[in-house]
Amino acid sequence: MIVLKSDRELAYMREAGRVVARVREELVKAVKPGVSTGELDSLAEDLIRKQGAISSFKGYNGFPACICTSINEEVVHGIPGLRRLETGDIISIDIGAEINGFHGDAAITVPVGEVDKEVQRLLTVTEESLVAGIEKAISGNRLSDISHAVQSTAEKHGFGVVRDYVGHGIGRKMHEEPQVPNFGLPGRGPRLREGMTLAIEPMINMGTHEVRTLADNWTVVTKDNLPSAHFEHTIAITDRGTEILTA
Amino acid sequence: MSSAREIQPGQLVCSKSGRDKDRCYLVLKVIDQYFVHLVDGDVRKLDRPKRKNIKHLQVLPTTAGELAEKLKAGESITNAEVRQAISQTIGNG
Numbered sequence: 001m002i003v004l005k006s007d008r009e010l011a012y013m014r015e016a017g018r019v020v021a022r023v024r025e026e027l028v029k030a031v032k033p034g035v036s037t038g039e040l041d042s043l044a045e046d047l048i049r050k051q052g053a054i055s056s057f058k059g060y061n062g063f064p065a066c067i068c069t070s071i072n073e074e075v076v077h078g079i080p081g082l083r084r085l086e087t088g089d090i091i092s093i094d095i096g097a098e099i100n101g102f103h104g105d106a107a108i109t110v111p112v113g114e115v116d117k118e119v120q121r122l123l124t125v126t127e128e129s130l131v132a133g134i135e136k137a138i139s140g141n142r143l144s145d146i147s148h149a150v151q152s153t154a155e156k157h158g159f160g161v162v163r164d165y166v167g168h169g170i171g172r173k174m175h176e177e178p179q180v181p182n183f184g185l186p187g188r189g190p191r192l193r194e195g196m197t198l199a200i201e202p203m204i205n206m207g208t209h210e211v212r213t214l215a216d217n218w219t220v221v222t223k224d225n226l227p228s229a230h231f232e233h234t235i236a237i238t239d240r241g242t243e244i245l246t247a
Numbered sequence: 248m249s250s251a252r253e254i255q256p257g258q259l260v261c262s263k264s265g266r267d268k269d270r271c272y273l274v275l276k277v278i279d280q281y282f283v284h285l286v287d288g289d290v291r292k293l294d295r296p297k298r299k300n301i302k303h304l305q306v307l308p309t310t311a312g313e314l315a316e317k318l319k320a321g322e323s324i325t326n327a328e329v330r331q332a333i334s335q336t337i338g339n340g
Binding site: 056057060061062063068076077094096105163164165166167168174175179181201203212213214215216217218230232 | 248249250251252253255257259261307308309310311312313315316332335336
């Protein structure tokens, strides 16, 4: 069942989105060579707590940290730890926060210092595909119009779109219906309506779209060990158009 | 945090309804588009998997990586491995 949000609920979700956006802004500034992913996690924990929110991820089905940090070939769900960032790495940071019972969820991939040109192109295209997806998230469209926009943008540039993990509805729970795949034919799935809140999150690989999970049961990596990028926003479909809650 | 798209062997899931509500399992086999076989290595061992409707499951965003590869390759897994995979990630209350 897809839960439609009332104006009051949307106000709460805006607040959660703002918390996530602020944390993301600070974390992006903190990404430097030599910083460990664990340090980023404690910074995120502080920032989330200071705003009166709690992390949506910590303890979620046993996830041990406040943010997911996925470096280079890691696609999503990397667990922060002792690993230090090096120049030329890319790091995907995924943040979720809950305030007043509602969740916000966003992700960004940041280059550490100077990165390879092709890697930079991967980041640009992934962000473009997110924008293309969001543009299709308007009342009256079908869900898979979003999926198709993301896929065609990424594949036009020869990149692989991850199939096994998808975006999702979001609200009182972090993962609500519907699932928002990043691939598929347009004009399928439920019709988008005002009051829907979705987390749209393309995960784009430089090579194959295939992924596998590491022994920690969380970290998802690309099968060919080529880098992967991940951008995500929580959006709301309203009578005034599409609103990015985590901008 | 992205969610897992569809149920595959090795996927960790939680029961949403029934007498085993809130119990976590590993997907042993996907029977068809509606049903899966589940094991937890404890109450439901590999020789007596539980058949359950996918509708009554919450798919967790985590997969038992090594077990998923083994199941895919057709290798056998043990109850101890299943218990370990579940307790390591989520635990069974």
